[in-house]
Amino acid sequence: MASATDLPKNKETGFSRHNWRRNELALGWSARWSLTARILAINIFVLLIFAGSFFYVAQYRDRLTGLQTGKYKAMVELIADNLDDSPREDWPDLVKRMGQQTGFRIRIFDNKGAQISDSWKGQTPTYVIHDPAQDTWQHRLARLMDQINDTVVRAQPLPYYEEPQHDTLHAWPEAVEARDQNKLSTRLRWAADRTPLISIAAPLRKEGATLFTTDNPRYITHKVRRQRFWAMIVLLVVTSVSLGLSLFLARTIVHPLKSLAKAAVRVRLGREREVKVPRLPARRDEIGLLARALSDMNTALQQRIDATEAFAADVTHELKNPLASLRSAVDSLEIIKEDHLRRQLINVLRDDIQRLDRLITDISEASRVDAEMARSSFEVIDLGPLIQGITEHCQRRPDASDVRIAFARPQSGIAVVLGDGARLTRVFENLIDNAISFSPPDGLVTIAATRDGDDVVIWVEDEGPGVAKEAREEIFRRFHSVRPSQEAFGRHSGLGLAIAKATVEAHHGTIEVENRANGQKGAKFIIHLPAAPIIPTMPSSRS
Secondary structure, eight states, rough: OGGGGGBBBBBBOOOHHHHHHHHHHHHOOOSSHHHHHHHHHHHHHHHHHEEEEEEEEHHHHHHHHHHHHHHHHHHHHHHHHHHHHHHHGGGHHHHHHHHHHHOOOEEEEEEEEEEEETTTTTOOSSSSOGGGGGHHHHHHHHHHHHHHHHOOOOOOOHHHOOOOOOOGGGGGGHHHHHHHSOOOOEEEEEESSSEEEEEEEEEOSSGGOOEEEEEOOOOHHHHHHHHHHHHHHHHHHHHHHHHHHHHHHHHHHHHHHHHHHHHHHHHTTOSSSSSOOOOOOOSSSHHOOOOHHHHHHHHHHHHHHHHHHHHHHHHHHHHHHHHHHHHHHHHHHOOOOOHHHHHHHHHHHHHHHHHHHHHHHHHHHHHHHHHHHHHHOOOOHHHHHHHHHHHHHTTTTTGTTTTEEEEEEOOOTTEEEEHHHHHHHHHHHHHHHHHHHOOOEEEEEEEEEETTTTEEEEEOOSSSSSOOOGGTGGGGGOOOOOOOOOOOOTSSSSSEEEEEHHHHEEEEEEEEEEEEEETOEEEEEEEEBOOOOOOOOOOOOOO
């Protein structure tokens, strides 16, 4: 199984996919922003876009104004037709009556531009232009918002309506245009309180007169301001809710991450014997998964540190015994002169050196098992041929000459696993060597491998004294060694079964020991390893 660093490199760029993924996750200019700032910035940016759309209420106002102007044009044409069909002497009364009905201020100018009729003369005005100086602060604020809206959207500026000193045709450009071009002419102006004032002029057929009407549809401004007011209320509510949710989201993300980061720093500094990483059991999201993963990682790290410390202590203890024996033998060599005693001391030195060599070799292997297994690439291994080769090799060893070894080799493809062949070989060598060392003369060591569901099961039996129930966990501990009395001194370090257990567990398997069934004398070591998945082969097509 290839690691990330083993991924092939791109021939053109020279970067592996691992580096590409790292670059993909890298941040640019926003790297200095905190997570809270990023969450708030994104939500505020969306709200600003939403708020910006409110400035376009000017378009809504223009649409309403356009619809109202179109309706006014139709009404002015009807008024002009009525005036053309009526005698000129009836115009003053007709103008006053139609002005009250339509709400317009209606004026008529003759062909020279002089006013000949005004619907407001002697009548109550149909509309009143409010004086902005008498408005409340709310109205002044509303006018300010209107101006801001028009400035933001760059609306075309409109002139303000002013009543001319001499109310003649020439005071109104639209009236002059209607007379000269013989068509309807309109103008839009602002009243003093920034409400629209619509004026429409139409030519009359009689005597070259011109009809001129004005109206101040204040409802347009009121409707636009009302819509904007409620939109702003909605915006404020949405903004408050969004900011509250953003802060809540930031709190639920940032605060746990800060707690996890602080715990990780304490673990790195190593000033505390045991650091409790919060597990956040109530959370079922990615933060909870991260917290539990970090907690499990910290627990595994603490266990690894404890195991390393215990291993170092055990190594020190185990090395001191042969070193003390060596020191004593060396010191005695300087004192003892008898040849036979000196030969005995030399034998002791030789045995201690052999024991130290065995210890150092096994200690080196035991210390490398976890690291090497984490980096090793598993491959498909058929345990039948592998164990067969081990048994044949062990059978030829001098110390196994009086022990029989029987292996019930399974059929090809039955006992197939994913693993490291060299490490699994060492596991079975240790178990068979252990069985041989405890077997009596002419004893039988039985090995078998078979498939059991999703597992491959391997067991090694011997006819030795067996293992007491209370010692079945202890024998897998490092440097725990209970050896048969007939075994040569220093031949075993007490690490073989510990190495076997670590290797099996690195292969996601289990190892245990029990006594043989049916009251038979001897021990039985049982290993369970996950079976390799069976990949179906496609039938070959015939040509």
